[in-house]
Amino acid sequence: MYVFxxxxxxxxxxxxxxxxxxxxxxxxxxxxxxxxVVVRAMNDINFQVFNFENWTGSFMNIPQLIYKNDEEVxxxxxxxxxxxxxxxxxxxxxxxxxxxxxxxxxHPKEETITLFSLPRDLYVxxxxxxxxxxxxxxxxxxxxxxxxxxxxxxQEKVSEITGQEIDFYMNVDFAGFIKIVNTLWGVEVxxxxxxxxxEYPDNNLGYKTFILKKGTWTLDGEVALMYARSxxxxxxxxxxxxxxxxxxxIRQKLSQLWYFKxxxxxxxxxxxxxxxxxxxxxxxxMLSLALMIKSWDSSQTMSFNLNDSxxxxxxxxxxxxxxxxxxxELFWGASVLLPNGANINKLSNYELIQExxxxxxxxxxxxxxxxxxxxxxxxxxxxxxxxxxxxLRPYGFSIDEEIGTKTLREKKFEKSxxxxxGIEETDSTLEALxxxxxxxxxxxxxPLYSPTGTHIEIILADDNF
Numbered sequence: 001m002y003v004f005x006x007x008x009x010x011x012x013x014x015x016x017x018x019x020x021x022x023x024x025x026x027x028x029x030x031x032x033x034x035x036x037v038v039v040r041a042m043n044d045i046n047f048q049v050f051n052f053e054n055w056t057g058s059f060m061n062i063p064q065l066i067y068k069n070d071e072e073v074x075x076x077x078x079x080x081x082x083x084x085x086x087x088x089x090x091x092x093x094x095x096x097x098x099x100x101x102x103x104x105x106x107h108p109k110e111e112t113i114t115l116f117s118l119p120r121d122l123y124v125x126x127x128x129x130x131x132x133x134x135x136x137x138x139x140x141x142x143x144x145x146x147x148x149x150x151x152x153x154x155q156e157k158v159s160e161i162t163g164q165e166i167d168f169y170m171n172v173d174f175a176g177f178i179k180i181v182n183t184l185w186g187v188e189v190x191x192x193x194x195x196x197x198x199e200y201p202d203n204n205l206g207y208k209t210f211i212l213k214k215g216t217w218t219l220d221g222e223v224a225l226m227y228a229r230s231x232x233x234x235x236x237x238x239x240x241x242x243x244x245x246x247x248x249x250i251r252q253k254l255s256q257l258w259y260f261k262x263x264x265x266x267x268x269x270x271x272x273x274x275x276x277x278x279x280x281x282x283x284x285x286m287l288s289l290a291l292m293i294k295s296w297d298s299s300q301t302m303s304f305n306l307n308d309s310x311x312x313x314x315x316x317x318x319x320x321x322x323x324x325x326x327x328x329e330l331f332w333g334a335s336v337l338l339p340n341g342a343n344i345n346k347l348s349n350y351e352l353i354q355e356x357x358x359x360x361x362x363x364x365x366x367x368x369x370x371x372x373x374x375x376x377x378x379x380x381x382x383x384x385x386x387x388x389x390x391x392l393r394p395y396g397f398s399i400d401e402e403i404g405t406k407t408l409r410e411k412k413f414e415k416s417x418x419x420x421x422g423i424e425e426t427d428s429t430l431e432a433l434x435x436x437x438x439x440x441x442x443x444x445x446x447p448l449y450s451p452t453g454t455h456i457e458i459i460l461a462d463d464n465f
Contacts, residue, residue: 105164105361187246
């Protein structure tokens with residue numbers, strides 16, 4: 001077998017004074033972005049606290065916040081992680097199913113926000129007890145056993161899957177989501193094609209048709225939830241990306257500061273947050289978070305999830321394909337998802353997913369500034385370039401679609417080698433490749449065997465056998 005990947009085990013870890021209305025933006029921004037980022041310690045910020053619930057003045061007269069060490073407030077370059085979950089809560093027969101599970105990573109150095117969704121049907125072992133089931137039932141299960149550790153058990157499982165230590169959580173009731181969106185007078189989404197679900201539940205044991213025509217729409221809270229929760233329009237994988245679109249749209253709307261000059265709007269958002277959102281973030285955490293991301297635009301938010309496109313024998317392996325659908329009869333008729341390489345006797349095979357999440361959180365430039373890659377087969381064995389491409393493609397590398405026709409059999413290479421040009425040795429894509437494949441790398445002035453614009457050429461020789 002042709003072996004490209006290293007065998008390694010990932011380590012999993014258990015200014016100036018602001019304008020007054022920015023205070024409102026900071027609070028509401030964190031409320032509505034659902035904790036998209038995390039924070040600094042309390043002693044990094046020294047501010048005056050006032051009782052805004054009893055305050056009756058104008059927002060333009062809110063006491064200014066006073067910071068010490070202005071230049072140091074957001075210098076921490078450590079990637080921080082927030083577990084964001086949405087649960088049904090209201091008007092639902094299973095109110096504590098966390099059907100939305102997103103691990104949010106904030107990268108201060110790269111100034112990017114990474115949203116990574118885990119599918120609700122991922123079948124896992126529940127931490128601390130001898131039970132298995134879908135990941136969206138962990139929170140509900142532990143609420144019935146030990147309520148105070150329910151969210152901690154879900155955090156523990158997400159951390160095990162991704163290999164990332166979680167700093168904070170935000171657990172949001174869907175009813176609160178609707179109220180928040182309505183308080184903001186809706187959120188904007190753009191559809192490239194018509195969106196149709198003929199079987200959207202009507203909450204009366206029946207179904208109704210839900211349609212959004214292509215174009216740009218401002219959705220109220222209920223319609224935004226329907227768009228985010230629709231199950232029969234596309235796949236569960238697409239649904240997780242729609243949820244991320246809604247989150248990004250909410251954040252974009254918060255850039256319109258005039259929403260928060262009104263005292264009633266601000267207090268409404270504050271009360272919604274207190275009623276419908278559970279979190280372990282302090283006010284200091286939220287404030288520091290908002291300062292960090294307040295000037296970042298929508299292009300700095302990246303969306304990722306998982307899908308089942310790269311199962312064994314798949315004719316089309318695409319980005320994020322780290323899952324497969326096992327036979328239902330092995331899981332008592334339930335439709336579930338497993339990581340590639342896992343089975344009913346070995347569920348916790350998360351090595352590939354951990355490699356993937358390490359790239360999306362720590363090598364963000366690989367996705368914001370992708371580099372072109374072409375793979376050449378210089379051996380007498382056909383299909384090797386395709387095989388390597390199939391292993392690399394799920395991670396999101398930009399690989400030339402014509403790799404199957406590119407061979408260098410007429411040339412003799414003593415060993416496999418990677419040539420790169422027009423980029424630094426520290427380029428994020430090169431750094432990512434170093435983590436995944438064992439191969440020598442050499443810089444060149446221009447592409448040696450490829451068209452202009454190709455940054456990376458990988459030559460496969462017989463030494464890899």
